[in-house]
Amino acid sequence: MDKYLDPKKQLQEWLALSLDQPLNPEAAKQLEEALLHSETLREDKAVLLRMRSELLGWKPEPVPGFLQEVKKGIEKRQREAMVLYLFPRIAVASIVIAVGIALLSAYFSDRLSDKMTLGVELLEPDDAYGFIASE
Amino acid sequence: MVMQSERDLIGKAQGGDQRAFEQLVLLHEAPIRKTVWAMLGDTPEAKDVAQEVFIRWYQSINDFESRSSLRTYLTRIAINLSLNELKRRKQKSKWLVFGRENTPEYPEPNDHEVAFKSWEAGELLHKALSLLAPDFRIVLVLRLIEGYSVQETAAMLQIPEGTVASRLARAQIKLKELIAKLDK
Structure with missing residues (x-):
């Protein structure tokens, strides 16, 4: 004991x-x-x-529509999983498209010409002569 | 024969057969609801947790291997989810100090005074069970309500058989005392 x-x-x-x-x-x-x-x-x-x-001997009260609730729950989870799967991909694709549209818009509105991109747009012939003379 | 047909159903459900899955839900609904109900009491959360057991199983249906029986597997999920729910309740009651006074349906262990005032006499056993500490409640539920042996209960909870037996003995004594107090 x-x-x-x-x-x-x-x-x-x-x-x-x-x-x-x-x-x-x-x-x-x-x-x-x-x-x-x-x-x-x-x-x-x-x-x-x-x-x-x-x-x-315990038995819980029957719950009508238990199976239907389980099925609804599964469908809801599947939708949520689909959203979670697709969201980052849609977000990345949207950002790429938005940046593309912005660049195209800038290009076609001449704010992003080849010359501007290269930095020669504002170069006058006199400037070039001055540069050569200084060399 | 029954086990074989259940195994067939599991195989079909794992292959994407919705009807086989539905049959398995119908087959195991009552025992799983009983486990959750015994752990959480007759509350709306108990229904949600019982449904969640099958949703969780469906989500990982292909990971299920028939080494243990489906009922044991589902019971284990039910116990884990019920314990999570009990922890959530405990956390909630810590923060909702004023709310606790108005919600005696979730009494803490040893909260006999609150419990006694709000309960119907016919629900004594169930209510007394809900006052037991979770460690004691689990062994009572698995051994005495679900009918698992001491060995199976120990394996399911991953604790020594001796611990299950002593917890079970103390839990029964405590339950008897609680019923006596609630019945005064």
Whole structure:
């Protein structure tokens, strides 16, 4: 017997344990003796057995449309997964298209001509002569 | 024979057969709802969590290998999701200090006073169960409600059999005490 445990508590624990697995011989013997002499312990055993039997017989209320709800949930997850899959790709494609449109617009409005890009647009012939002379 | 047909259904469902999947849901709906219901009580979240079990399984249906039975596999998902929900509730009750006084349907363990006032006598056992600490509740649910053996419960929870047995014993004693207190 566990000397740190109240003898009554120890017997109750053995009683509960004995319903699921065999006790060691010494504990089994003490419990058997206690059951013979204690009305309270016998009542405890009866309560435990009734409680276990009630728990085993539990049934939740039926939930109508459970399967339909599961199917709806799956469809919703699939849509969400599709969005998560497509979103970065659509975002990147949109950015590429937007930049392309901006560049084309700038090009056709002459704000982005070849000369401007090369930096020679504003170079006058005199400037060129001056540059050559300085060399 | 039953196991064989379930295996066939699993194979078909893994191959994309929707009807096979639906049959499996119908087959396992009641036990899974019972597990979640015992863990979370008769709450709207319990229904959502039970549905989530099957949604999660569907999403990883091809990862399922028939080493364990489908029921065991689904029960494990149900237990994990229920524990997550209990953690979420605990977090919520930490922040919603005022709300807690008005929501006795989610009582914390040892909160007997609040629980007793709000409960119907006929629901004593279920309500007492909801007051048990999650560690105790899990073993009771798996062993006494689901009917798994001590060995199977230990394997499912990945804890030693001795721990399951002692938790089970203490949980039953605690449950008996709670019922007595609630029944006063």
